[in-house]
Amino acid sequence: MLINLSDVLSEQHKTVEETVALELETIDLKSGSYPIVSKEPVHVVVSHVKDKELLIKAESKVCIIIPCDRCLEDVKQEFELDFTKHVDLGISDAELPEGLDESNFIDGYHLDVDKLLFNEILIGWPTKVLCREDCKGICNVCGQNLNLGTCDCEDTGLDPRMSVVRDLFKNFKEV
Numbered sequence: 001m002l003i004n005l006s007d008v009l010s011e012q013h014k015t016v017e018e019t020v021a022l023e024l025e026t027i028d029l030k031s032g033s034y035p036i037v038s039k040e041p042v043h044v045v046v047s048h049v050k051d052k053e054l055l056i057k058a059e060s061k062v063c064i065i066i067p068c069d070r071c072l073e074d075v076k077q078e079f080e081l082d083f084t085k086h087v088d089l090g091i092s093d094a095e096l097p098e099g100l101d102e103s104n105f106i107d108g109y110h111l112d113v114d115k116l117l118f119n120e121i122l123i124g125w126p127t128k129v130l131c132r133e134d135c136k137g138i139c140n141v142c143g144q145n146l147n148l149g150t151c152d153c154e155d156t157g158l159d160p161r162m163s164v165v166r167d168l169f170k171n172f173k174e175v
């Protein structure tokens with residue numbers, strides 16, 4: 001969704017305040033595509049600071065399905081977005097001084113709300129997602145979800161690449 005910023009960038013510097021729908025349906029990253037299962041409208045306030053500097057405030061709530069890092073079951077991850085961006089349209093992103101944010105979500109006189117929220121979701125993306133704290137993961141031999149039951153594999157705790165070392169130790173004990 002694009003918001004027209006011509007009022008705030010004009011001589012009158014009128015504050016722009018709008019509530020718009022988030023058009024994003026998925027978050028597409030190199031690691032995969034993650035569906036957005038629920039989202040609230042985005043409340044955006046853009047005000048003039050000085051020269052070509054703007055203050056952008058936005059709030060929304062988004063729920064995304066991310067697989068558990070251990071068992072791959074779907075986990076609903078909620079992102080409560082409430083942030084403020086201070087951008088200067090007079091300088092490029094490469095020349096940004098400390099305290100100013102990138103402005104890749106502004107193109108000419110338009111604010112791309114989807115790109116703005118995508119950036120914030122990316123910043124808040126969890127490093128590890130678990131379906132529950134004591135998730136047992138999956139068997140590295142047969143792929144059984146160990147939260148749902150056990151499997152008949154010989155030793156689910158041992159990495160199969162280590163079987164050579166295990167066999168050496170068995171032979172060593174026999175000597």
